[in-house]
Amino acid sequence: MPSTGLPIADAAATLGLTTDTLRYYEKDGLLLRPVPRAAGGHRRYDEIDLRWIELVTRLRATGMPIRDVRRYADLVRAGDGNESERLAILQAHREEVLRQLAEVQAHLGAIEYKIDLYLDKLVALERTA
Amino acid sequence: MPSTGLPIADAAATLGLTTDTLRYYEKDGLLLRPVPRAAGGHRRYDEIDLRWIELVTRLRATGMPIRDVRRYADLVRAGDGNESERLAILQAHREEVLRQLAEVQAHLGAIEYKIDLYLDKLVALERTA
DNA sequence: GCTTGACCTGGAGCGCGCTCCAAGGAGTTC
DNA sequence: GAACTCCTTGGAGCGCGCTCCAGGTCAAGC
Numbered sequence: 431m432p433s434t435g436l437p438i439a440d441a442a443a444t445l446g447l448t449t450d451t452l453r454y455y456e457k458d459g460l461l462l463r464p465v466p467r468a469a470g471g472h473r474r475y476d477e478i479d480l481r482w483i484e485l486v487t488r489l490r491a492t493g494m495p496i497r498d499v500r501r502y503a504d505l506v507r508a509g510d511g512n513e514s515e516r517l518a519i520l521q522a523h524r525e526e527v528l529r530q531l532a533e534v535q536a537h538l539g540a541i542e543y544k545i546d547l548y549l550d551k552l553v554a555l556e557r558t559a
Numbered sequence: 560m561p562s563t564g565l566p567i568a569d570a571a572a573t574l575g576l577t578t579d580t581l582r583y584y585e586k587d588g589l590l591l592r593p594v595p596r597a598a599g600g601h602r603r604y605d606e607i608d609l610r611w612i613e614l615v616t617r618l619r620a621t622g623m624p625i626r627d628v629r630r631y632a633d634l635v636r637a638g639d640g641n642e643s644e645r646l647a648i649l650q651a652h653r654e655e656v657l658r659q660l661a662e663v664q665a666h667l668g669a670i671e672y673k674i675d676l677y678l679d680k681l682v683a684l685e686r687t688a
Numbered sequence: 689g690c691t692t693g694a695c696c697t698g699g700a701g702c703g704c705g706c707t708c709c710a711a712g713g714a715g716t717t718c
Numbered sequence: 719g720a721a722c723t724c725c726t727t728g729g730a731g732c733g734c735g736c737t738c739c740a741g742g743t744c745a746a747g748c
Contacts, residue, residue, distance in 0.1 A: 470744050488666040517677040527667050537617040538656050550644040599714050
């Protein structure tokens, strides 16, 4: 059996993470299974591992705390029958992300207003110069 | 001279911060001036202080690091003449926020796709039950 | 066969942004 | 004037999410 899958450095490059982060996620229970090892104990990331980790990065990049990602991974690892719980986690997260997006956009509006004030001010200075 | 302005607890409640955070911001150089004191050394937050801190919370809530807020505060404190530097900071921040908004929205789209898959799955289960 | 370099582990360290605490002072209420 | 509450300061502590390091193993290339 040939060792299939990517070594950790390639997986990290593919996913835009560091090797340290990949090992940390695995140790912290965020993955669906221990990543398979080649002879010698080196990790080999298969397609299924990469796809799961990509989802993890999406959850993390939208602000889901690591402990919630772990809860979700625990459910998926437990197998069929808890789909409504998984759905609840994702839906709650979606609501939270939408809330934050709206908040950030509102604050950004106020900041852009301030930017416009400075632009006006600088244009006026320009004219008198 | 009557002590004008809000005591720290009221200012915190008004701004949605804690008293600890207000003292921390002041000590860390994020404010435009030392907050005025009543007799006895208690802080009194005037309108001008509250308005500035509100801007600080907008910058923070949109992800600006404290050190950048301090740089901006330093410029404002220095007075007229550096408006283009202030503008540059705000515009750079605006670009960064827009970048992050787009990224979060893209990730959210993928998460919502997954939510829909679970919804379909659960509806199918429902039907067979 | 030996060097090189990627990988392994367990655990310490770190940057950020607060958050909490101890010890003490001052002003208001009875 | 005693009790209560809110405030003061300096500094320690903390939760999060990595990030780094030491010391060791293993496999591939020359």
